[in-house]
Amino acid sequence: MAGAVSGVGSAERGPAGPVPIVPAPVRAEWQPAGPFSLVTGVRVLLDGPPGAVQVAARVADVIGAAAGIEVPVVTSDDGGPGLVVLRLPADAPGLGLHRVGADRLAVEQYGVDVGPERIVVTAGGCEGLLHAAASLAQLVVRADGGVVVPAVLIEDAPRFGWRGLSVDVARHFFGPEVLHVVIDAMAQLKLTVLHLHLTDDQGWRLEIPSRPLLAGLSGSTAVDGDPGGWFTVEDFAGLTAYAAERGIVVVPEIDLPGHVNAALHAYGELTPSGAPEPEFTGIDVGFSRLHVGLPATEPFLRDVLADVAAMTQGPYVHIGGDEVLTMDAAEHRALVGLAAARGVAAGKTVVGWQEVAGADLGPGAIVQLWDQREDPARVVAAVEAGAGLLLSPARRVYLDMKYDESSALGLDWAGTTGLRDAYDWDPLTVVPGVPAERIVGIEAAVWTETLRTADDLFSMLLPRLAAVAEVAWSAPERIGWDGFAARVPRLARRWSDAGLAWHPVDEVEWRAGA
Ligand code: TNX
Numbered sequence: 001m002a003g004a005v006s007g008v009g010s011a012e013r014g015p016a017g018p019v020p021i022v023p024a025p026v027r028a029e030w031q032p033a034g035p036f037s038l039v040t041g042v043r044v045l046l047d048g049p050p051g052a053v054q055v056a057a058r059v060a061d062v063i064g065a066a067a068g069i070e071v072p073v074v075t076s077d078d079g080g081p082g083l084v085v086l087r088l089p090a091d092a093p094g095l096g097l098h099r100v101g102a103d104r105l106a107v108e109q110y111g112v113d114v115g116p117e118r119i120v121v122t123a124g125g126c127e128g129l130l131h132a133a134a135s136l137a138q139l140v141v142r143a144d145g146g147v148v149v150p151a152v153l154i155e156d157a158p159r160f161g162w163r164g165l166s167v168d169v170a171r172h173f174f175g176p177e178v179l180h181v182v183i184d185a186m187a188q189l190k191l192t193v194l195h196l197h198l199t200d201d202q203g204w205r206l207e208i209p210s211r212p213l214l215a216g217l218s219g220s221t222a223v224d225g226d227p228g229g230w231f232t233v234e235d236f237a238g239l240t241a242y243a244a245e246r247g248i249v250v251v252p253e254i255d256l257p258g259h260v261n262a263a264l265h266a267y268g269e270l271t272p273s274g275a276p277e278p279e280f281t282g283i284d285v286g287f288s289r290l291h292v293g294l295p296a297t298e299p300f301l302r303d304v305l306a307d308v309a310a311m312t313q314g315p316y317v318h319i320g321g322d323e324v325l326t327m328d329a330a331e332h333r334a335l336v337g338l339a340a341a342r343g344v345a346a347g348k349t350v351v352g353w354q355e356v357a358g359a360d361l362g363p364g365a366i367v368q369l370w371d372q373r374e375d376p377a378r379v380v381a382a383v384e385a386g387a388g389l390l391l392s393p394a395r396r397v398y399l400d401m402k403y404d405e406s407s408a409l410g411l412d413w414a415g416t417t418g419l420r421d422a423y424d425w426d427p428l429t430v431v432p433g434v435p436a437e438r439i440v441g442i443e444a445a446v447w448t449e450t451l452r453t454a455d456d457l458f459s460m461l462l463p464r465l466a467a468v469a470e471v472a473w474s475a476p477e478r479i480g481w482d483g484f485a486a487r488v489p490r491l492a493r494r495w496s497d498a499g500l501a502w503h504p505v506d507e508v509e510w511r512a513g514a
Contacts, residue, residue: 015150018483020490021135022466023190023473025156034116035148038067038140041082043074048088055095055126056086058245059133066137067147084119086129095126097240097249097314099349100161100192101388101440108190109157112136114149130247131156131190138188138491160427162366162390162441163472164193165465166253167457168400170200170262171283172222172448173229174457176239181454185462185500187246188491189469194243195251195318195351195443198231201261201280201288205230206252206311210303211267218262221279223449233311240313251351254308255320256301257327257335261288269296283449286325292334301338309346317343321356322370333359340365351390357382366390366440369431370398376431388440389431396425399464400447403505409450409460419505423467424481442472455501462495462502463488485509 019028044063046056056073063084064071077083098104107125110132121132135156139149165186167174174182183194198205204218207230219230231239240250260270261280268276272291280288290297309317319339324332336352336359343350344362351366352359357378361367367382368390383389394401394414401417402410415421422444428436444465451457466488470479485508492510495502504510 020487023470024479027155031151033151035150038147044084051094062133066140081117087122092125112154114152127247158473160441163191164443166195166445168197168447170203178454197253200259203228204262207232208307213266217266249314251316253318257290258324286323292331305342317348318351322353380433392443397444422464444468459501459503
């Protein structure tokens with residue numbers, strides 16, 4: 001692609017080859033015109049409701065950062081060249097922490113028309129403008145001594161609304177600084193949901209005002225005795241705002257009624273003996289649990305979920321529910337039901353891992369499939385009873401799985417997950433019997449038992465997160481492995497430029513697109 005693009009500055013025709021955007025747009029074609037030059041004087045004009053002005057500023061920042069220039073937002077069209085016009089319907093809702101279902105796909109839709117004089121962006125809503133900015137940023141190239149966007153025409157809209165990433169900050173803690181970088185990488189791939197796995201046996205990562213010892217005591221532990229950490233209420237609000245400005249909803253997960261050793265360490269009243277459990281820094285799962293018969297249990301669930309719901313600006317709360325290997329189904333159902341009821345009482349939509357299927361989760365609840373070793377019958381039944389289905393099949397999208405046998409980092413209980421494994425799968429056949437319209441989307445997950453540093457984290461996420469993003473965004477009839485493998489190297493160069501670690505899997509010829 002480098003060769004194709006180098007002629008852009010002077011040639012009348014545009015570059016050859018596929019337009020290198022990941023995830024692949026519905027339609028993208030090079031135009032037979034000169035490129036748009038990103039030089040001083042480029043400016044953004046909003047032609048839309050005043051509520052969108054912050055989004056216009058963000059679009060200007062994204063384009064400016066990709067080009068290495070300052071891009072201001074202006075309020076009138078002087079007719080001169082160098083203008084990026086953002087067109088929104090007058091009644092477009094502002095950027096917000098909306099639900100991410102199929103009814104939002106229209107506001108995510110966008111079009112881009114790049115010519116030598118101006119760039120015209122049209123979008124169904126503010127989210128669409130952000131996606132347009134992400135696409136434009138991926139097309140910025142150095143050519144003939146300048147920085148340009150080649151002339152191109154794009155029309156685009158996502159396939160699924162929930163395009164997520166779950167990050168386990170409980171086994172090892174990753175704080176706001178690292179998560180800001182994760183959010184930036186997600187925005188580049190047009191993802192919409194950051195799910196934070198905030199609690200587990202090894203640590204509790206969110207301040208809970210009604211139970212201060214949760215973070216106060218169990219915030220500082222982590223796997224192998226590594227340093228811990230936790231989010232204060234303000235940290236969490238700040239992170240939510242940072243994500244929201246980039247069109248991403250933060251979904252907090254409090255994992256119950258298993259994976260709770262950190263809670264049992266902080267509050268002995270939750271254990272049958274009344275004595276706190278010792279801290280746990282190993283990586284076994286399934287051994288810890290709440291007890292429905294203890295007097296402290298229901299108030300704990302009620303207060304913790306109420307606090308979390310109050311702290312959560314987005315519409316979703318995730319209550320975990322997975323891997324409680326020492327509890328019978330009736331007690332599990334009762335405890336999950338108690339937790340879900342608190343989320344519902346606070347006006348939230350409840351999300352849970354597949355084990356919660358069968359419990360009373362409230363209207364519009366979402367069941368997250370992860371373990372394909374289990375019979376999906378209960379998940380199918382929950383969907384038939386009204387739940388939405390979120391797909392996280394471990395072998396495809398658990399980005400803590402090793403790339404191959406030689407990977408130093410990661411686990412392999414679901415197999416190894418190469419880039420092509422993360423790419424080449426059909427969301428519609430993961431759970432046979434579920435109609436396509438009940439699938440809310442796809443979520444990758446990165447568990448951090450073996451991941452200590454930001455480089456560890458990013459080298460597992462990248463490039464596989466790009467593959468998952470394309471499966472979630474792009475219509476299957478328009479994409480395929482060869483096209484993805486040809487487009488992804490350009491993106492990898494951006495990751496390198498941003499100082500992000502990524503894993504150069506040998507399934508792709510990385511130099512070809514650089
Ligand atoms: C399964 S996925 C888990 C996690 C582990 C992960 C490791 C899920 C709901 N539970 O507790 O961290 O595997 O890959």
